[in-house]
Amino acid sequence: MADVIQLLPDHVANQIAAGEVVQRPASVVKELLENAIDAGATHIKLIVKEAGKTLIQVVDNGVGMSVTDARMSFERHATSKISKAEDLFALQTKGFRGEALASIAAIAHVELKTKQEAKETGIHICIEGSQVSSQEVCVTPKGTSILVKNLFYNVPARRNFLKSNTVELRHVIDEFHRVAMVHTNIKFDLYHNGNEVFSLPVANRRQRLVHIFGGRTNEKLVPVREETDLVKIEGFVGKPQHAKRTRGEQFFFVNNRFIKSPYLNHSVVAAFEGLIKEKEHPSYFIYLKVDPKSIDINIHPTKTEIKFDDEHALYAMLRAAIKHSLGQFSVAPVLDFDRDASMDTPYAYTKKQATIPTIEVDRSFNPFQEPNSHSGSSKTTSKNREVPFSFKKEKSAGWDQLYQGLDKELEDIAIAKNTFSTVTFEKEAETTQPVFKKEEDYQTNNVFQWNRKYIISTIKSGMVVIHQHRAHQRIVYEEVLKNITMAHAVSQQLLFPLQFNFTKQEVQLLETIKEQLENTGFVFDEITQDEVIVSGIPTLLTNGEVPVLFEQLISDLQQDLPENGFTLTDLLAKSMAKSAAIRTGVALETEQQQDLVNRLFACTEPAKDPNQKPTFITVSLEDLDKKF
Numbered sequence: 185m186a187d188v189i190q191l192l193p194d195h196v197a198n199q200i201a202a203g204e205v206v207q208r209p210a211s212v213v214k215e216l217l218e219n220a221i222d223a224g225a226t227h228i229k230l231i232v233k234e235a236g237k238t239l240i241q242v243v244d245n246g247v248g249m250s251v252t253d254a255r256m257s258f259e260r261h262a263t264s265k266i267s268k269a270e271d272l273f274a275l276q277t278k279g280f281r282g283e284a285l286a287s288i289a290a291i292a293h294v295e296l297k298t299k300q301e302a303k304e305t306g307i308h309i310c311i312e313g314s315q316v317s318s319q320e321v322c323v324t325p326k327g328t329s330i331l332v333k334n335l336f337y338n339v340p341a342r343r344n345f346l347k348s349n350t351v352e353l354r355h356v357i358d359e360f361h362r363v364a365m366v367h368t369n370i371k372f373d374l375y376h377n378g379n380e381v382f383s384l385p386v387a388n389r390r391q392r393l394v395h396i397f398g399g400r401t402n403e404k405l406v407p408v409r410e411e412t413d414l415v416k417i418e419g420f421v422g423k424p425q426h427a428k429r430t431r432g433e434q435f436f437f438v439n440n441r442f443i444k445s446p447y448l449n450h451s452v453v454a455a456f457e458g459l460i461k462e463k464e465h466p467s468y469f470i471y472l473k474v475d476p477k478s479i480d481i482n483i484h485p486t487k488t489e490i491k492f493d494d495e496h497a498l499y500a501m502l503r504a505a506i507k508h509s510l511g512q513f514s515v516a517p518v519l520d521f522d523r524d525a526s527m528d529t530p531y532a533y534t535k536k537q538a539t540i541p542t543i544e545v546d547r548s549f550n551p552f553q554e555p556n557s558h559s560g561s562s563k564t565t566s567k568n569r570e571v572p573f574s575f576k577k578e579k580s581a582g583w584d585q586l587y588q589g590l591d592k593e594l595e596d597i598a599i600a601k602n603t604f605s606t607v608t609f610e611k612e613a614e615t616t617q618p619v620f621k622k623e624e625d626y627q628t629n630n631v632f633q634w635n636r637k638y639i640i641s642t643i644k645s646g647m648v649v650i651h652q653h654r655a656h657q658r659i660v661y662e663e664v665l666k667n668i669t670m671a672h673a674v675s676q677q678l679l680f681p682l683q684f685n686f687t688k689q690e691v692q693l694l695e696t697i698k699e700q701l702e703n704t705g706f707v708f709d710e711i712t713q714d715e716v717i718v719s720g721i722p723t724l725l726t727n728g729e730v731p732v733l734f735e736q737l738i739s740d741l742q743q744d745l746p747e748n749g750f751t752l753t754d755l756l757a758k759s760m761a762k763s764a765a766i767r768t769g770v771a772l773e774t775e776q777q778q779d780l781v782n783r784l785f786a787c788t789e790p791a792k793d794p795n796q797k798p799t800f801i802t803v804s805l806e807d808l809d810k811k812f
């Protein structure tokens with residue numbers, strides 16, 4: 185048989201290699217920014233169109249390239265940064281593999297203009313499909329400008345794989361931030377579709393963070409500093425009171441490179457132990473300097489993981505440094521580092537007498553009560569308080585009766601009947617499909633709450649165990665969907681408008697969903713570049729839940745911005761459900777439990793929460809019998 189092996193042509197090899205280096209526009213941005221930094225630029229401009237899908241341009245004022253180097257730079261394994269294997273262990277530059285430009289040129293149209301300082305003229309090269317299509321002398325300022333157009337024009341599968349512009353732009357901005365947060369002595373500009381998104385002047389680290397993350401950042405930052413033989417730690421952590429429910433601003437840089445490290449993240453979280461709530465995440469901007477020999481430098485260009493020689497020591501030092509800072513800036517109790525803190529009694533308990541636990545129940549609290557009747561809420565005015573659906577009136581009328589001193593048994597029956605009749609009414613008003621086969625199957629008043637998490641109720645054929653948080657999410661979700669689609673929401677006017685500070689992109693994200701938010705009952709007084717003022721909120725929410733909702737929404741939108749209105753609405757309804765639903769751990773009174781059960785089964789899809797997780801399980805009599 186004839187020989188079959190042959191060497192792949194360069195352009196094919198480059199295209200294959202490109203698959204590893206260039207996943208999306210943001211990967212190109214990262215490589216080009218890094219090249220500009222390696223070239224010693226003091227001003228770098230990044231210009232993108234359509235989130236980088238049609239254009240990515242990086243203009244720098246660095247050293248530029250000679251004519252030969254300009255041609256060479258697009259060859260694979262062509263680099264000026266290392267020449268022998270030992271150089272790998274003393275890397276001072278970001279790039280060293282000589283792969284980026286070759287890869288980019290294999291999957292996009294590239295134009296390069298570059299000039300060295302001492303030269304009169306520069307060179308202009310165009311490349312298509314790894315081939316130089318034109319090369320001419322040109323007049324251009326000192327430095328380099330690289331234009332990358334029509335990314336993946338020759339790899340449709342990759343192009344189709346790209347996400348929406350909002351998502352891709354998010355990735356581009358993330359890369360831009362990661363680079364800009366480290367190189368504070370370089371001026372950076374970012375333009376998207378002709379608009380200036382960021383203009384970051386030369387600054388110190390703190391100022392740079394403020395320029396990136398918005399004016400309020402400054403007051404949130406606590407400096408961290410520690411130096412040992414092993415590591416130099418610098419940077420900031422956010423004060424505990426600014427911790428967020430969503431992971432947002434969490435950055436590690438090792439030797440000026442952004443990295444991800446769940447292990448070090450854990451160390452930071454450990455330093456915050458006892459200072460923030462369990463589900464909150466601290467923000468941090470930590471810059472580590474270690475001996476390049478002590479880390480595995482041969483990391484893949486697009487990977488952000490890193491391997492340290494002495495991870496355990498690093499973990500301990502980082503945790504101690506942050507604890508120390510939090511203590512020093514009197515945001516945490518001062519700790520004695522020589523003692524094993526885990527042996528201590530928590531400081532708040534040392535002087536406490538043992539007391540018999542008492543339970544306080546707010547008898548008037550009713551999370552399911554129609555928000556129009558919120559007792560004593562100074563934030564509402566009657567202006568917008570019409571009740572949108574007549575059956576709601578009926579429902580509240582039913583509730584009133586609950587409080588008329590009926591004896592317990594009668595009361596339970598009354599609740600069951602009232603809420604039940606409301607429920608059927610509600611169902612009839614919207615749809616004629618019965619939720620359950622037999623009415624009596626869910627007409628029940630035997631409920632009890634278990635572990636402040638589950639509502640247990642009996643049905644004819646057995647027992648249902650309802651997850652209170654998920655069930656309520658389903659209820660709120662359907663209510664919000666209804667409000668949005670019918671544009672029927674009721675708004676509670678705030679006496680004191682709420683003011684939120686966001687970054688520019690966060691405001692942009694919220695604006696994409698503004699209309700839907702208004703349909704749920706939000707009233708926006710003013711939206712500027714980095715501030716949002718809200719003067720009305722949905723009746724479903726309380727003041728305190730609004731920031732959590734916005735945070736949640738922004739984070740969801742950053743993850744993936746749906747392209748069409750339908751999924752946007754869905755996303756908003758889910759976020760609102762998550763924020764407004766009663767949580768696990770909340771004690772509910774019998775009526776509230778009963779109401780939850782009834783309202784759940786009045787839903788169109790009672791069995792699943794908005795994220796398709798089960799809201800309840802049933803245990804049949806047979807199941808039980810089998811166990812005995």
Ligand code: ADP
Nearest residue numbers: 219223257263264279280281282283284285328
């Ligand atoms: P690497 O950065 O790993 O060396 P690249 O493919 O990114 O590989 O770049 C190849 C070479 O082209 C670099 O080593 C450098 O000499 C040159 N180069 C790339 N971009 C620039 C730039 N903006 N300014 C000056 N030289 C550059």
Ligand code: MG
Nearest residue numbers: 215219279284
């Ligand atoms: Mg490079």
